[in-house]
Amino acid sequence: MAKIQTPQAVRGTQDMFGETEERFAHVISTFERVRRLYGFKGLQLPVIEPTAVFSRSLGEATDVVSKEMYTFEDRGGDSITLRPEFTAGIARAYLTNGWQQHAPMKVTTHGPLFRYERPQKGRYRQFHQIDAEIIGAAEPQADVELLVMADQLLHELGINANDSGAVTLELNTLGDVASRDAWRAALVAYFNDHKAALSEDSIARLEKNPLRILDSKDMGDRAICEAAPLIDVYLSGEGQDFFGAVTAGLDAAGVAWTRNAKLVRGLDYYRHTAFEFTTDRLGAQGTVLGGGRYDGLIENLGGPATPAVGWAAGIERLAMLIDAPETDVVKVAVVVEHEVAMASALKAAKILRSNNIAVDFFATGSPRKRFDRATKSGAEGIVAFDRGPIEGTALMKVRADEGQPLAKKLSEVLEDFQ
RNA sequence: GCGACCGUAGCUCAGUUGGUUAGAGCGCUGGUUUGUGGUACCAGAGGUCGGGGGUUCAAGACCCCUCGGUCGCCCCA
Numbered sequence: 218m219a220k221i222q223t224p225q226a227v228r229g230t231q232d233m234f235g236e237t238e239e240r241f242a243h244v245i246s247t248f249e250r251v252r253r254l255y256g257f258k259g260l261q262l263p264v265i266e267p268t269a270v271f272s273r274s275l276g277e278a279t280d281v282v283s284k285e286m287y288t289f290e291d292r293g294g295d296s297i298t299l300r301p302e303f304t305a306g307i308a309r310a311y312l313t314n315g316w317q318q319h320a321p322m323k324v325t326t327h328g329p330l331f332r333y334e335r336p337q338k339g340r341y342r343q344f345h346q347i348d349a350e351i352i353g354a355a356e357p358q359a360d361v362e363l364l365v366m367a368d369q370l371l372h373e374l375g376i377n378a379n380d381s382g383a384v385t386l387e388l389n390t391l392g393d394v395a396s397r398d399a400w401r402a403a404l405v406a407y408f409n410d411h412k413a414a415l416s417e418d419s420i421a422r423l424e425k426n427p428l429r430i431l432d433s434k435d436m437g438d439r440a441i442c443e444a445a446p447l448i449d450v451y452l453s454g455e456g457q458d459f460f461g462a463v464t465a466g467l468d469a470a471g472v473a474w475t476r477n478a479k480l481v482r483g484l485d486y487y488r489h490t491a492f493e494f495t496t497d498r499l500g501a502q503g504t505v506l507g508g509g510r511y512d513g514l515i516e517n518l519g520g521p522a523t524p525a526v527g528w529a530a531g532i533e534r535l536a537m538l539i540d541a542p543e544t545d546v547v548k549v550a551v552v553v554e555h556e557v558a559m560a561s562a563l564k565a566a567k568i569l570r571s572n573n574i575a576v577d578f579f580a581t582g583s584p585r586k587r588f589d590r591a592t593k594s595g596a597e598g599i600v601a602f603d604r605g606p607i608e609g610t611a612l613m614k615v616r617a618d619e620g621q622p623l624a625k626k627l628s629e630v631l632e633d634f635q
Numbered sequence: 636g637c638g639a640c641c642g643u644a645g646c647u648c649a650g651u652u653g654g655u656u657a658g659a660g661c662g663c664u665g666g667u668u669u670g671u672g673g674u675a676c677c678a679g680a681g682g683u684c685g686g687g688g689g690u691u692c693a694a695g696a697c698c699c700c701u702c703g704g705u706c707g708c709c710c711c712a
Contacts, residue, residue: 225702225703279710280709280711281710281711284636284710285710285711302712330712332710332711334709334710334711335636335707335708335709335710336705337705337707337708338705338706338707339712340710340711340712344712345712347712418708418709421709434708483710493712500707501706501707501708502711502712505712506712507711507712508712528712529712530712531711532712533712534712535712582664583664583665583666584672585666585672586664586665588671588672588673589672589673592672592673601671614671616671
């Protein structure tokens with residue numbers, strides 16, 4: 218028989234099992250727990266959306282829209298896109314379902330996102346994020362609540378800033394529309410004056426996304442950025458008040474933060490608050506959680522002017538930063554030492570499981586291996602079924618820890634492990 | 636899209652300046668010991684050395700192409 222080539226996973230996708238999966242699941246379950254502590258509702262959204270949802274809200278010129286989306290035509294001829302981020306889809310759902318009635322709406326979601334990029338450490342084509350948003354809230358307290366929740370989440374995952382220093386909250390403001398536009402114009406003027414010294418990448422950014430030059434990794438660019446104009450000079454009184462309220466709120470809640478006046482967001486719809494929790498432990502992928510205020514987005518999609526704030530965090534990146542969670546271990550290992558005991562063993566396993574006791578079942582391979590595997594499973598107790606004194610009957614033996622084997626009734630076993 | 640490094644059993648890796656039947660550990664299967672058993676020992680299965688082409692008397696080792704992986708640039712979580 219001719220060998221056929223074995224199928225491969227799509228580049229940039231992962232098959233998670235064992236510790237990798239446990240870390241992943243732990244991030245999500247912690248997030249689900251913490252989000253409830255802050256009164257956020259869950260949200261489940263489609264993975265596919267009409268392409269326009271993203272092209273209109275992110276901006277046609279952005280890298281995400283122009284070259285990173287998984288877009289295809291469905292059988293009806295409609296252009297469909299696999300979501301590259303959460304916010305646009307949430308905004309769409311908010312409009313199509315008339316969720317204005319619930320405003321201010323505090324929601325969270327999590328799941329897979331897709332971006333056609335070159336995979337590297339902490340970055341995949343199918344990746345996963347947890348996401349939190351408050352829609353319909355214009356006040357800075359919404360920004361604060363979101364940030365305090367993010368901080369607590371990181372803390373409960375064991376990777377927060379306050380003591381370990383693994384992650385730090387960098388905070389900036391982009392101001393309101395007028396402030397932001399004035400700052401942007403000043404930056405363009407400044408960088409144009411220094412165009413000759415800029416890197417090739419940054420000259421391109423000057424046209425497409427001048428704010429981005431501020432976090433260039435090029436050493437020459439960084440030197441030029443040192444003297445670049447800051448938002449503070451162009452920030453309106455209103456913008457100052459807003460930012461002041463956010464920082465005061467964080468201080469009141471005991472959340473550590475540092476000002477990074479060069480922090481910007483890649484997407485056009487951000488206003489006011491911009492923030493990132495960053496780490497130096499993930500190679501080139503320093504951002505673990507990022508977000509900001511996007512008061513302009515819902516209007517971009519044709520809805521009413523609706524203020525909103527939100528953040529998203531990469532589950533894979535968080536999973537790489539946490540300590541390995543304890544692996545789930547079954548409470549009882551049921552071992553079938555002789556075939557005549559099979560029926561009794563199956564029945565016992567079923568009863569134990571019905572009583573909410575986790576059971577693993579060992580009934581294949583040599584009797585010796587069965588017991589070995591049961592021992593290695595880490596179960597608290599082993600319930601073994603052997604041939605009984607009368608032909609065709611079963612004998613139950615219980616062994617917990619190092620003790621001598623005991624003959625027990627199943628009801629006693631239930632008591633032991635309940 | 637660009638760059639660097641890597642690709643030998645299921646897994647982690649050895650394989651000396653190219654030279655006889657390609658190895659180890661773990662895992663797996665069977666067995667022997669250990670008085671009911673997490674140990675130790677023995678044996679077995681499992682590889683067309685990512686794929687294709689080339690150089691050579693001889694290539695897992697050298698050259699080219701190709702596919703895959705990792706990391707970095709860009710961009711982002």
